[in-house]
Amino acid sequence: MRYPVKRATGSARAFAQMFKVLEHMHEAIVDGVPATKRDIYYKDTLLFKKQKVVDNLVDDLAATFELERADMNIRATSKGLVCGSGLVMHLVSGEQVRGNDTEGAFIPVGEDIKSYTVAEDVEWVLVVEKDAVFQTLCRLRLADHPDLARGLIITGKGYPDVATRQLVATLAALLPRRIPILGLVDGDPYGMDILAVYKYGSRAMKHEEEKLAAPRVKYLGVLASELTSFGVHHDALLPISMNDEKKALSMLMSRDLPVKWKKELSRMLHSRRKAEIEVLEGGLVEYLVAKIGNKLGE
Structure with a gap:
């Protein structure tokens, strides 16, 4: 699915960002291939603008569904x-x-x-x-x-x-x-x-x-x-x-x-x-x- 990124503003952009993250979560679960927050961000940098947008959405959606990221096949990128x-x-x-x-x-x-x-x-x-x-x-x-x-x-x-x-x-x-x-x-x-x-x-x-x-x-x-x-x-x-x-x-x-x-x-x-x-x-x-x-x- 493609979103009209250039025209998306305010709440329209926020909804587009949320549904794009949900789309990638669904793919990760169905395909059985884990994705990282960084993977999701780089698949549509124009839409998300900042990595933190993806990070916050993944965490918020996990909390909303009362799931851990692992349940959604989403991994954090390790730096430690x-x-x-x-x-x-x-x-x-x-x-x-x-x-x-x-x-x-x-x-x-x-x-x-x-x-x-x-x-x-x-x-x-x-x-x-x-x-x-x-x-x-x-x-x-x-x-x-x-x-x-x-x-x-x-x-x-x-x-x-x-x-x-x-x-x-x-x-x-x-x-x-x-x-x-x-x-x-x-x-x-x-x-x-x-x-x-x-x-x-x-x-x-x-x-x-x-x-x-x-x-x-x-x-x-x-x-x-x-x-x-x-x-x-x-x-x-x-x-x-x-x-x-x-x-x-x-x-x-x-x-x-x-x-x-x-x-x-x-x-x-x-x-x-x-x-x-x-x-x-x-x-x-x-x-x-x-x-x-x-x-x-x-």
Whole structure:
């Protein structure tokens, strides 16, 4: 079916977009060939304009029908990475994806994973906001650092994709409670919001929250309020923007956050300062060894 894309405006375009997504969902189910949100977007970029339009429609339709994306044969495109030789992901195809301690391995979509094997000596999991920071930690072998027990490092490269969230949620469900699952994000409202998606889930996919949320996730850092004790001068922190302020106020009003998170957001608003992970520069590994070590000692 073809739609008069150039003439479609307002509600007409919205209906055309919805029916086009439904058409591709129907094809995926009938043909038995999975499609990704990205596949759907690129089949009609003129109609959809933005990838987010497809993402939102798929999530909204799944919620409306009370289905998961897998039930509609629609897959999310995976972008997340995991580092650490203590994890093996066994695929439905019979293949294995093995983590290693010096570089990231792509996290397969949940539908392709049959089971996980986690080494008995894994003692911590670190979820990292930024890909560049993740790559640095892999290169410096934090996952098997001599001053720490063995661990796993995961990144969703910003706001996480479904496969990354599902891995974190699965580890949270499988691992003993003594093993901490920690978040390393920028000390700003957006970093904390990314961590909240791992911990609580996203509003857009509330219907899949049980499978994707990991309430055990704890905020490790960076916390602007504590950085002076790690040798970072107050002047090295960045001023918060109007968007930061709006985001912080929105989170304080709309999310049921832990007290520690609320205090940190309130301090940012009062001091008008925020901290990026990179402010630690060459001291990042030492910072993490100290912080993770303290968590393991609790």
